Amino acid sequence: MMGFWFTEGLSFLPIGLGVWTTATMVTTYIMAVLRGDVVPDFPYISDTGDKIPESCVFGQMLNISAFLSLGTMYVRYKQVEAMNQTNSRGVRLLNKVGLWVGLLTSVGLTLVANFQEGNVKTVHFIGAALVFGMGVVYSCLHTAVSYRLYPAYASLRLCRARAAITAVGALAMIIAFGTAMSANYQWATHEHAHDRLHWQPGDPGYAPHVASTISEWIMAIAFLFYFFTFIPDFQLTEMDAVIRLKWEELSETSPLIT
Structure with missing residues (x-):
């Protein structure tokens, strides 16, 4: 019986990861904006999950994303x-x-999910560094793998697509972190009547702040697109679980069975 294209092989993993993570970001963004917890003009992704109740939704949904990402990469x-x-x-x-x-x-993703910036800033930043930093490294490694598997298991177009996505993600990461440092330095030199979740155009460092947040969104989208490039390969991939019962050994040593 013919199934849907997204159920072929193990393609549901990268598809599920991309769709679910996108839904996470969109859901918490809408919640945070409607509640007035963030400004609508390009907040950081994690800022949309910093306040209750969106932090609960953000944490739960992003934990599932971490599980899907680990499954996809395995x-x-x-x-x-x-x-x-x-x-x-x-x-x-x-x-x-x-x-x-x-x-x-994946571990970094769980840290970002469960340790909000407003509560445990250091752990949150460590998680973000792992997600984006190690994410770029992972993309570089598997782009190199793709070129080594060409032409048997990867087309030149696919290799170049992965290389381009990796380059976009790496460049966005550099811009995001660089402009964030500049924005935070300028913010710290002045007093404000509002918190960092409500940057205003008149605030010092507003321009680099927006450049940083936009770059973060681009970086996240680039990573999701990278996983989407796995879909054709995963459609042709199946895995079997090998289960071995050591019942005889257990029955000889366990007093509960004997």
């Missing part, structure tokens, strides 16, 4: 492992490093 690891038929040492190394980097990215 399947990608096993997929590349199977594709590496020549047992290339370079591909094997890039793939293993990519798995650990992906794990750090």
Whole structure:
């Protein structure tokens, strides 16, 4: 029986990750703006989940995104492992490093989800650095893997697309962090009648602040598009679980069974 294209193979993982994470950002943005907790003009993504009740929604939904991202990156690891038929040492190394980097990215996502900037700023910033920093590294690693698997398992167009998305994400990250430092420095030199969630055009550092927030949104969208490039590969990928029962060993050693 023919199914829908998004149910083919394991493609539901990157699709689910992209759709769910997008829904998370849109939902908390709408909630935060309607409640007046942030300004509508390009707040930071995590700022939309800083106040209750949107922080609860943001945390729960982003935790699911972290689970989906880890699942996607693990399947990608096993997929590349199977594709590496020549047992290339370079591909094997890039793939293993990519798995650990992906794990750090997912951990960072849970930190961003559960430690809001307004409550535990240091942990939140560590999480953001892991998500975006390790996210760029992961993209670089698997772009390199794609080129090494060309032409057997990756087209040149796909390799170039992943390289372009990686470049956009890396550039956006540099701009986001650089302009954020400039904006925060200018903000700190003046007193304000409102908090950082309500930047106004007349505030010192407003221009670099907006440049930083826009860059963060671009960076997040770039990462989601990168995972979407996995969809064609995942449509042709299946995984089987091997279950081994050690019942005889258990029955000999467990007093509850004997």
